[in-house]
Amino acid sequence: MITIHNLRKAFGQKQVLNGINLSIKDGETFCVIGKSGCGKSVLLKHVVGLLEGDEGYVEVDGKNVLNFTKDELFALRRRVGYVFQGAALFDSLTVFENVVISQWEHGERDMNSLMKEAQRVLSAVGLLPTSSAEGFTKEWMILRDKKPSDLSGGMRKRVGVARALVGSPDYVFYDEPTTGLDPVTSEQIDQLIAELAQNFKMTSVVITHDMFSVFKIADRVALLDKGVVCFEGDVQQLRESKDTVVVEFLERYV
Numbered sequence: 001m002i003t004i005h006n007l008r009k010a011f012g013q014k015q016v017l018n019g020i021n022l023s024i025k026d027g028e029t030f031c032v033i034g035k036s037g038c039g040k041s042v043l044l045k046h047v048v049g050l051l052e053g054d055e056g057y058v059e060v061d062g063k064n065v066l067n068f069t070k071d072e073l074f075a076l077r078r079r080v081g082y083v084f085q086g087a088a089l090f091d092s093l094t095v096f097e098n099v100v101i102s103q104w105e106h107g108e109r110d111m112n113s114l115m116k117e118a119q120r121v122l123s124a125v126g127l128l129p130t131s132s133a134e135g136f137t138k139e140w141m142i143l144r145d146k147k148p149s150d151l152s153g154g155m156r157k158r159v160g161v162a163r164a165l166v167g168s169p170d171y172v173f174y175d176e177p178t179t180g181l182d183p184v185t186s187e188q189i190d191q192l193i194a195e196l197a198q199n200f201k202m203t204s205v206v207i208t209h210d211m212f213s214v215f216k217i218a219d220r221v222a223l224l225d226k227g228v229v230c231f232e233g234d235v236q237q238l239r240e241s242k243d244t245v246v247v248e249f250l251e252r253y254v
């Protein structure tokens with residue numbers, strides 16, 4: 001469980017987060033919505049300790065992230081898979097290298113285990129057939145050496161998701177996973193997010209301004225506006241809300 005208490009963050013004169021309170025329950029798919037530039041990505045970065053708030057704090061499973069030791073912070077980052085905004089793949093690296101880059105950077109050099117893990121996560125995101133047999137499939141041999149430029153936008157996005165699944169995290173954070181994709185591909189990615197949440201019992205936090213995604217995948221939703229959470233509730237409550245900020249947001253984005 002992730003709880004955010006009165007989190008404030010300014011960059012220079014600009015107050016981006018102005019007292020955020022939120023809780024994300026284990027196993028749910030939680031969507032964070034709000035206008036471009038309202039602080040959604042900044043909020044997520046505080047949860048994994050990539051940014052430190054000016055005030056307030058984040059608790060993961062009842063422990064304040066600010067009090068984490070270096071090792072605990074490192075362990076937390078391993079429990080969280082992060083699908084960055086944009087596909088964010090390295091163009092000069094292969095699919096295999098892109099997927100295992102963080103394990104590689106942490107010193108993992110066991111090629112067999114890296115390849116096994118890469119094949120597992122690429123199967124989980126539907127880029128490879130699921131194989132019950134030991135060893136590597138011929139589809140894997142072909143896919144692993146491809147470069148991002150050989151792949152469609154939807155496939156690149158799936159590789160980005162596969163990278164986040166390495167090491168079986170408890171949480172996956174998706175930052176604008178469908179932005180820039182066509183409607184059909186967007187729907188496939190939404191479907192994938194929902195399937196992964198169910199199959200792996202993960203807690204998913206999805207930043208989006210795509211209301212179609214929200215209505216399809218969210219268990220609960222928070223709407224950020226002017227640095228605070230102006231709505232938190234389920235999809236039904238979101239639809240029925242009379243709050244003017246919610247109503248305006250839905251009119252503009254649905």
Ligand SMILES: Nc1ncnc2c1ncn2[C@@H]1O[C@H](COP(=O)(O)OP(=O)(O)O)[C@@H](O)[C@H]1O
Pocket residue numbers: 011016034035036037038039040041042043
């Ligand atoms: N590292 C940073 N330094 C200065 N300003 C930043 C930084 N990161 C984000 N911002 C500013 O904070 C605001 C919120 O950004 P962001 O969270 O990325 O918005 P979004 O809701 O679109 O994800 C923006 O005005 C952005 O320019």
Ligand SMILES: [Mg+2]
Pocket residue numbers: 040041042085175176
């Ligand atoms: Mg963002």
